[in-house]
Amino acid sequence: MTRTDSELYEGLRAGDKACLEMLYRKYEKLLYSYAYKMTSSHERSEEVVQDVFMKVWQKKGAYDEAKGKLSTWLITITRNSAIDISRRKKIDTYEYDERDDVNPDRDHFNSPVEKQAEHHEDREIINEAIQKLNEEQQRIVTLFYFKAYSQSQIAEALDVPLGTVKSRLRLALGHLRENMDPARKGGTQNE
Amino acid sequence: MNDNRYCDRLIDYYNGHLDQKEEAEFEKHLEECPDCQAELAEWKALNAELARDTEQVEPPRGMEDRVLGNIFAEDTEREENPMDERDTARHKNEKTTKTGFYKKLLIPLAAALLLSVIGNIYLWNAQQQTGSLSEALLEDGETINLAPTSESEDMNAKMAMHETNGSQTLVLQAQNFTDLNEGEVYQVWLLKDEQPYRAGTLVPNDSGEGYTVFTLDDAEDVNWDTVAITVEPSPQNQAPQGDIVMSADF
Ligand SMILES: [Zn+2]
Numbered sequence: 001m002t003r004t005d006s007e008l009y010e011g012l013r014a015g016d017k018a019c020l021e022m023l024y025r026k027y028e029k030l031l032y033s034y035a036y037k038m039t040s041s042h043e044r045s046e047e048v049v050q051d052v053f054m055k056v057w058q059k060k061g062a063y064d065e066a067k068g069k070l071s072t073w074l075i076t077i078t079r080n081s082a083i084d085i086s087r088r089k090k091i092d093t094y095e096y097d098e099r100d101d102v103n104p105d106r107d108h109f110n111s112p113v114e115k116q117a118e119h120h121e122d123r124e125i126i127n128e129a130i131q132k133l134n135e136e137q138q139r140i141v142t143l144f145y146f147k148a149y150s151q152s153q154i155a156e157a158l159d160v161p162l163g164t165v166k167s168r169l170r171l172a173l174g175h176l177r178e179n180m181d182p183a184r185k186g187g188t189q190n191e
Numbered sequence: 192m193n194d195n196r197y198c199d200r201l202i203d204y205y206n207g208h209l210d211q212k213e214e215a216e217f218e219k220h221l222e223e224c225p226d227c228q229a230e231l232a233e234w235k236a237l238n239a240e241l242a243r244d245t246e247q248v249e250p251p252r253g254m255e256d257r258v259l260g261n262i263f264a265e266d267t268e269r270e271e272n273p274m275d276e277r278d279t280a281r282h283k284n285e286k287t288t289k290t291g292f293y294k295k296l297l298i299p300l301a302a303a304l305l306l307s308v309i310g311n312i313y314l315w316n317a318q319q320q321t322g323s324l325s326e327a328l329l330e331d332g333e334t335i336n337l338a339p340t341s342e343s344e345d346m347n348a349k350m351a352m353h354e355t356n357g358s359q360t361l362v363l364q365a366q367n368f369t370d371l372n373e374g375e376v377y378q379v380w381l382l383k384d385e386q387p388y389r390a391g392t393l394v395p396n397d398s399g400e401g402y403t404v405f406t407l408d409d410a411e412d413v414n415w416d417t418v419a420i421t422v423e424p425s426p427q428n429q430a431p432q433g434d435i436v437m438s439a440d441f
């Protein structure tokens with residue numbers, strides 16, 4: 001019998017390596033794929049996944065069942081880790097990027113998350129639900145979720161006033177939610 | 192009650208654009224603001240669904256072994272008294288690092304090496320077990336102690352240069368480095384005939400410890416005369432503008 005996520009989590013909290021391994025095998029591909037979507041780099045994606053399970057194993061931050069599925073929690077950690085690792089990487093390799101860069105100010109806002117994602121944008125398969133949005137909404141969702149832009153970077157990229165970013169985002173996410181829900185009904189209930 | 196000033200920071204909080212102080216302030220607000228809590232929860236839930244919908248990418252061969260191996264290996268490092276006599280590298284390492292300082296550095300250092308250029312990762316892995324990185328740092332190069340510019344400072348920094356495949360890698364470890372103002376960074380410089388060369392940025396953790404691993408890829412033949420650490424107003428500075436806080440001559 002396979003164990004539930006909660007059982008695996010409890011087990012690994014108690015120091016059971018086998019539970020961590022099982023949890024790892026269950027989510028490796030999902031988290032790796034998502035990390036790859038965020039970083040567009042195989043090396044960094046592996047690093048991100050390692051960071052996630054390292055944190056889980058070393059009990060940095062606790063999962064609270066009341067707050068939702070374990071997989072959602074893992075995805076959130078993965079996202080934060082991808083953001084951190086990409087930005088830190090930027091500092092470490094600044095020397096190389098900077099030499100070719102005529103406009104360092106602009107580049108400052110262009111972390112690898114963003115830069116590489118832009119690079120791959122046309123090759124990337126955008127989630128179906130996002131594709132149903134209008135162009136501006138697609139863009140705001142991508143900038144917000146996958147490029148992890150700040151509010152002011154989003155305003156600049158879309159050329160809209162800063163104060164309107166949040167309401168535009170809400171509107172786009174509202175539509176996105178509507179697009180996703182029919183798909184969700186057909187999905188699995190329990191992970 | 193909610194304060195719009197704070198609610199407007201939710202995007203920047205979620206996307207990691209707040210500095211430590213702002214983040215702490217926002218988290219305080221978050222505890223008391225049901226609107227932000229609800230919105231953040233919805234963002235996370237929606238993001239999780241997008242993530243589950245993401246095109247699947249095959250993880251590289253051997254990733255599970257590497258990742259789990261690294262996690263459990265670090266576990267052993269973290270234990271007070273690893274008794275595995277067969278692991279000679281680690282055993283030897285234990286003897287050379289009495290203070291435990293370098294042991295603590297292993298975690299960030301391993302991360303730093305992963306972050307450094309890919310070539311380096313393979314190079315390091317090929318040469319050394321990850322468990323004996325600190326040993327490599329200490330024994331593989333000549334360690335230089337940097338002295339603080341001001342007598343009153345009790346900052347410590349050690350560095351070593353490593354020659355690898357025609358390029359130089361600078362490894363620097365810092366202790367007792369104080370927190371800087373927002374936007375400021377510690378910047379390491381190598382100098383030759385008073386010409387500065389950027390050699391990495393140092394970001395100390397909460398306990399004032401930091402490290403940097405920096406590969407100077409086109410400077411393999413340079414015999415540096417000085418290493419210095421400055422406080423710079425921006426990590427983008429090409430030439431030092433800030434005050435030198437520590438330095439040493441080679
Ligand atoms: Zn609020």
